[in-house]
Structures are given as structure tokens and as C-alpha cells.
Amino acid sequence: MIDEQVEVLANDEVAEEFYMARLQAPYIAARAKPGQFVNIQVSTGGAPLLRIPLSVCAIDLDAGWIEVLYENLGPKSEVLSRIGRGVSMACLGPLGNGFAPPPAGARTCLVGGGIGVPPMLYWGSVLQRQNYPVTLLVGARNKGKHLPDELLAPAASVVRRASDDGSLGQAGLVTDLLQEELAGDAPHAVYCCGPHGMMRAVAALCRESAVPCQVSLEEYMACGIGICVGCAVELQPDEQGAAGSDYTRYGRICVDGPVFDARRVKWED
Amino acid sequence: MIDEQVEVLANDEVAEEFYMARLQAPYIAARAKPGQFVNIQVSTGGAPLLRIPLSVCAIDLDAGWIEVLYENLGPKSEVLSRIGRGVSMACLGPLGNGFAPPPAGARTCLVGGGIGVPPMLYWGSVLQRQNYPVTLLVGARNKGKHLPDELLAPAASVVRRASDDGSLGQAGLVTDLLQEELAGDAPHAVYCCGPHGMMRAVAALCRESAVPCQVSLEEYMACGIGICVGCAVELQPDEQGAAGSDYTRYGRICVDGPVFDARRVKWED
Amino acid sequence: MADLKVDFAGVPLQNPVLLASGTCNYGQELLPLTDFSRLGGLVTKTITPEPRGGNPPQRIIETAGGMLNAIGLQNPGLEDFVGEKWAFLAGLQTQVVVNIAGFSVDEFALTAARLEELPGIAALEVNISCPNVEAGGDNFATRPETAAAVIAAVKRNSRRPIIAKLTPNVTDITEIARAVVDAGADAVSLINTLVGMAIDVNSQRPILGNITGGLSGPAVKPVALAMVWKVAQAVSVPIMGIGGIATARDALEFIIAGASAVQVGTANFVNPNAGVEVVDGIQAHCDEHGIDQLASLVGSLQT
């Protein structure tokens, strides 16, 4: 992990308010595993003050770049969306753990919602290269918020979509699609990233079906490297380590995650 | 005076860390007098928070643009220097008073130092058009900080330069040049804008020679329109208005100036 | 269209947005740049019994997300205000709150009494909290006894609603709020500025002529909001929320925390039409969220 000075090679809108930035980042590209993220300083002028954490969405080892895919929904992502080619930024990474590999030959199912899709794209493409069968379920509010086919295709052999308003794919939630998958030829491993409520629902479905599930969690972050203790997630009591120690009640998502076995997380709330 | 949404038509470096921005600003262009200024919001993201006050340096009434000439020396000017063509900004103006015209046929001498030169260029070009003889004295640290001839030429029939290190024009201070002018065929009116110390010296020289002198003052500004009462300049006691009223001890540079008769200003400090 | 009307301590406001004292002077300068008739009101720059020249420059410096000022209550004095400034203010189609200060309890009391003669003043805001009249920022509002003494004296001399303007530079602002309410304040406004400072590292001198100044702007919003929330739980008079408000969202945070009205201060320097834009944004928010009466949002924070 280093704080790499990276150059913006491209930064384009790929869906409604979704941007893909390609960053020349040879150090990070050589090391980033699926599920890991970077923490990017989008402004040196003091506003926004904090960095923006973004999952690695793709890498090119030879060319030495990484891609991040992000939605413009607040000050940090807005500033980033206006940064042009050639600009340099500080980019800390790769950060966090990554997805744990499935057992050999396992049928895998990747579930992504909204800004949770990017890590799935990198993970799916790696799984495919390792000859795992991959089904990708993608949920979004509407057609405009769905990423184009060419971005999803490399990540899965089967891509299924759901939208809240039915404007693309099945009408309804991505968890409806997962329920169908679990009811049929159930996957051996589920990987999920998306809004908290969606991840909770996915975790519950997988638990019912006794399918292992890993979730990539999000929480507001300052440092991304474990020093602020801000990105807390409450863990199940039996996962909290040494009995009687309250210290391990909350995990730090940035260093203990962002990927957690769904059963370790205390979902209630 | 309005808060005009202006578009950047050009923004280029014209000397070492000096930039000239041309702004499409038909309302302001139609009204701005020499010595007036504008207050520009260079960022809507909150940093820098306050606007930057800049003198009007040139206008094109027909094309509806104004030009401002500024040195990159801190957060606000730095952000402005990085703004490209086509960007829109809020620009409040025209603000303040302006230079009071000299008596008919007067020989005029304009004295500018550093970032005080811009208002002199506009004033000189107007005086020339009205057939006043204009001598422009310009001081700068060194050659790199001197503006190119083509920018100064339209503002005066005679341009004389001084630099601290002698790298362009006479070695020494611009006040040396003024002393020579006053000693010879003395001007009938002096107009001056530059660092505080320089303006104080110019005011003193003119007072000794009994030549009327107007100075365009600067002070740190928030609003530029008289509502913050931040841009205070202490006035001579007999210029402070109603006897016994302390209220008028300080003038507001943004609305009572920026141009003051040099004799009204209390220079001691 | 949501109804934005507020009754603030008996003063009917068409909407809850006022311009803060010292950030709109006495109104004149803003006339070409904003529409006063769209605002809930404005609060005049502080008036003291005698004219004041204020502090030597430099009076202002920008800081991260905010600014320091040390104006030092430059103002034309009570008689000039009554004779001149008021004529203009009285003609505005908005509520005018007059902000007053003095250097002794008597000065506050005399000023309030004299202003009784001017019909049309909506309320008095009593500035017991200016940090810029002496370096370091001490003032009446830092102790419950002195704060209460001023408010009681003003109250005796005025039939108008009295709004006590509080300082954030205290250990427990609820203690001061309770003291002024007990002394008769009809409302409180908070916060005035936080004491702050900036130094020129090359000259090794303070940047401000007064050494210290008052910090305002977006930087102080979180502090102001926490204080409004605490005071809302401590007193039952209406609260005027002030501190870093630049957008409708900022204003709504204060209203949800317990402010019945808000004041826009430093933001006026950045955008002289900020107040009206805050009004428009509040209207839009209420309409989008199906809020019929803005008043129902006041103090609605769910903790």
C-alpha cells in the first residue's frame, strides 16, 4: 500500500451520472485484488477535505492502470467527475482485504446494486478467467442507472438485471432475482455489494438457503487505513473475539473489510 | 451594479504569474468606469469562500466583454488562474467609484506598481482617447513581473519602467521616476495604484510638489458592496465629516473608494 | 405550496429567513441586489448609543470554510440611526429587527428606551455577545448574571419582543439561555461568532488589527447547530438559529434542531441574494416532501 500519485487517463460518463475514471497507477495496478479499494484525494484546496473511497473496478497490469466507476451523488464525486485527463491526484491503495475465493469449480453468483456494482465487475472478470461459472445480478433504480452491456459482459457468463420501475430487465428488486437463483440450481457462493438494506436482504436469503455469502460493506470513511476508527460495523457477538472485550464489538470496514462473511455482521437495525 | 453571470472567453498568462481574463459581461462592460472593480466568485465549492476583487483593466463595449489582469499570489487568484474558457462565474460589478477626471488639457501621470497596474491601463486608454497627454510609470520587482509593451502602449504616450533589480527599465523604485517627472515639466494630475508603501510615498511627493493626486486603495475585502464594513481606511481628521462623530473615522474602500484624493487618507501607520 | 409563515415571539414572519446583524448593514447597499419583500426580515448592524469608528484594519481574513472579522461595531450611533437610517428601513416591505449594544447595562437600557419612539420596529435583538470590542472576546453573554442584568434592563424599557443574542464562547450555553429567559427575554438568537485568530508567519504579527476576531461562515455551522439543539431542549422561547447558513439545507438543519427562524450572515458577502435563495430552497423542500406547514418542522429532530 502506498500513496501513489496517479494521472487521469480518462474520465467519462458511462451511464446516467455514472463515471468511469482510468488512472495511471502502476503500483496499485500490480497489487490490487478484487474487493480492494483506493482512497483518492480529489481536491488539494481543502474542499472537499476528505478523500473519496472507491472500489477498484478493473486493472490493466501491463499498461499499469486501474479503473474506478463512481456515481456523482455528492461533493467528492462531483469534484472528481469534473477532473480532466492529465490531472494528477494522490491515490492511496490498494486498501482493505478482498473477496475470499470460492471452492474449486463452484457456481458463483455476484449481486450488485447501484454503486455496489464496480467491485463485482473486477471480481467477476477474475473468476471467469479462473473458469468459475459466474452469474451477475444487477439492480438499479431505472434503465438510465444501469451500466451498459459492454461493461458487464466481461464479468459474467449470465447477466440478469432488475429495475425498480421495470424500465430494464425484470421489474422489482435484485433480491427477487437472487431468490430465483437460490430456488433453482443454487449457486455455491454469493458475493454482494450494494445499499445496506439490499445486503442485509441478500445475507438473509443466503443464510436461509445455507449458501456462503460475502458482502462488501460501506460506511462513511475518513482515512481508509485504520487510523481514524470511523468506519465501524457491528459484528455478531461470537465474532467479536476475546470474551469480555468490548473493543472488538465494532470492526473497521477499511482494514477488517470491506469484504466480510455475511454471517459475521450484526445486521439488525 | 448587478451580480452578472459571466463567461470566461480567455484566461492567459501575460507575464510571470500575471494572467489576463476576458469575461463576457455585457451589463458591466456597458457601465464600468476606470477605477471601478468587480468581485468575482471563483469557486462555488466553498474554498475559497470569499470572492476576489479585481479592477477593470479594459472593456469592449460592442463585444460586451471586460478584462481583468491579476497576479497569482494566493488561493483565490490561483483558482481563478486555473479556470478555462467557457466556464461561468458570478461577477458583481461595477463596484466603487472611479477616477475623477483631470482639468481640461492637463498633463497626467499614471503610476502603477505590481498588481496596481490594471486600473491604470483602463484609465490611461480613456484619458488618451480624450486627448489628455498621459505618461505611465510602471514599477515591478524584475523584468519577468513587467507587463509586455503591447499591453501598456494603448494606455500612454510615454511609458517608463523601473525594476528593483534593474532588469528592465531604470534600476530602482517607480517613485524615482515620479520624482524626475515632478522635477521637470510637472504633471497637473497624478493617479496611482500599487502597494501601500508606494502609494504613501507617491502621495507625499505629490503633496510636496502641490500636484493633485488620486490613489486607488486596497484592503482585504469580503463583500465589495459596503455591507461588511471590513475594508476600512483611516481618513484625515478633517475629512471625517461631522465633528464629534467617530463613525466616519474609517471610510469603506469598496463604496467610498477605491479611489481617494490622496490628501483625504491618513497615511501614518 | 407549503406555508412558510412563522410567529416569532409575536412577530409575524412571512418566512423564517432573516439577514443577520452586521452582514447587511442598514439595508441600503443591498437594495439593488436582493428583494427584501421576499425575506422574513433583516437585522440591522449593531447600534450603540454613541457613534463608533471601529477597529483599525486589517479587519477581515478568510480562513478554512469561514472568515474572521474584527469590525469593532463601527456604527453611526443611536441618534443618527433614529434620524437617518430608520427612514430607509421603515420603508422596506419586510420585518426589521434592530440590534443594539452598549458598554454598560445603562447604555443598553437607554438605547432600548429611545427606540420605543420609532414605530414599526419588529423586535430588538440585544447583542450581548460581540467578541470584537476588546481583544480576547469577553462580553456580557459569557456570564449568566451579566447577561440577565442587560436583558432585564432592556425589558423594563421596551414593550417590543426582546431577542437576546448569545455567544458560543461559553462552557454551557443553556445556562446563559435560561438566565436571559428568566430575565424576560422573549426569544434567543445564536450564535454570534467564535473567538479566533490568524497570524502572519513572516512578520510574526497578528493579521487582524484587533489581534483576535470572530469566526463565522460554514466552518462554524456544526457548532452553532449543536448549540441550537441544546438550547431548544433547555428553554421554551423561540430560537433564531444563526451560524454558517448558506443554503436551504443548512437552514432546514437549524429548523429541525429547534430554531423557529434563521439568519443568513457571512453568506451575504459571497452571494448578496443568498437570503432569497434560502427561502426558495425551503419552499421547494417542503413542497417536495409534502410538508404543509413549515412550523411543523421546528424541533422535529428524531433522536
Added chain:
Amino acid sequence: MADLKVDFAGVPLQNPVLLASGTCNYGQELLPLTDFSRLGGLVTKTITPEPRGGNPPQRIIETAGGMLNAIGLQNPGLEDFVGEKWAFLAGLQTQVVVNIAGFSVDEFALTAARLEELPGIAALEVNISCPNVEAGGDNFATRPETAAAVIAAVKRNSRRPIIAKLTPNVTDITEIARAVVDAGADAVSLINTLVGMAIDVNSQRPILGNITGGLSGPAVKPVALAMVWKVAQAVSVPIMGIGGIATARDALEFIIAGASAVQVGTANFVNPNAGVEVVDGIQAHCDEHGIDQLASLVGSLQT
């Protein structure tokens, strides 16, 4: 090359820049990203006698020029610190100040006593000023008596230099500073965070799980600087300046105002090498300005 050495209450520092408590955890995570041997030192995250889980999320939110945090002193507790964390810290080529807190005077005293057993601790910083253990931010440092009681008890139980960490959420910080110095503090550090708050206007809920949090970062620098300046005039012990320091210029402002050393806090989250860059910048400033001894700048403000 200017000499940046400082004697801070008996602790020799190679330069005046430390990392602030709670912004570098217990050092490990920063090892790949900064060079501790270039720093004056680091201050550990607060240790309490018992392990603490801290507050429920959301614990952090960015604000204009700063951030709010409500971590709630999540820490492994005294025994785990002594047993595990210290082994790593003891190996660092820099001064390590251990920051301690408790929920009673006895807890502070016991913690200090237990830490006597660890050789190599440079000093204890006594956090009497955490605003995040209960909503609203009350703590020991808001009253001179409670502040003094804690410091006196710690002092009795420790031979190390004792640095009392003060809160800015008080009417007169010099009163608290004098009280802790009278109680035996060898130095003071200030400021801890300002109590602040943020609200989600759509859900009408506080953004932080603890309702209020502590404001830090560049936004608070002017407030911190004014307090350091005032305390420097009130006490004669060394001062550790803290609050919004991100650049060498910021650090120099504090030093000129009277701080013998400074701590870099929130800036570490933005740039994990910020501390070392501040050191380099101070060195460059001194060299450019012909300052031989940094110590000569301490308290050099000309007013």
C-alpha cells in the same frame, strides 16, 4: 540548517511535530506510509482502563473545512495496551506520548500507575476533554475543580511529565489551564474538538450515531490558535498546539502564538505523511528566514 530541537517539559523532541491522539491509532497502520523517525513524536489513541467498543455508526461526517467525529474512545483497554500495543510502539524511533482517560478520578490514577511499569513512555497526555463519551460533550475539562482533581491524582501516581489535554468548549480556557498547572501539570495541550452536530434533513435524524460529535480540521484552526495565544499568556508551562494543523505555515502560527510543540490530527486522514511534510516545511521556513533555533520563534508574536 536551523535547529528544530525542543525540550518539551523535559522530553527532548528532535522537532516540534507530533501526531495527535486518535488520528494515528497506535502507530502500526502508518508504518508503511510515513517515517516515524522524522517526527518529533506520536500520541497514542486514548487508553481507558477497560476496553471500549465506542459509539454506534455513523461516526464521521465531513463539514465545511473540517469533520465531525464521534468515535467514542474505542480502544483495547489498559491491559491489552500494556501487553500488545506497547511492544510495537516501544520499537519506534520517535517519542511516544501515551494518552489516557477514565470515567472517574480513580480510573485516571490507576491507569497512570499501571503505565509506570512501561519504560520508554515519553509523557502522559491526560485526555480530560473527550466530547464523545456522552451526547452534548460534557467532560472533566469543563470545570477547573474536576480538571484539577484528575491531574493531581495522575501526578501523584506518575513520575512522567504530565500533559493535560484541554477542551475548547469553555468560557475561559485560561482558568482551566491555570487550574491544571496548579494541580501539577507539566504542560498543557489544546485544543481537543469543538462540540458540533449535523442533521440529515430528509430523515430528520442526526447524522452521527452519538447525535453530537467533535469538530476538527482546518475549520477550527482560528479558534485553537486564539486559545493557545491566550493560554501562553496565562501559564508558564509549555504548550502543545493542536487544531487544524495541516501545513508548516499552520504549525508556525501556533509556535509564534506560544506553542513549544504541535500536533497534526485530522490532516493525517487526508495525507498520511502530513506530519513529516510539516517538519520539512518548518525546516525550510527557518532556513529561508535565517532562524537558527526554532525555539526562538516560540511565543514571538508581536502585538
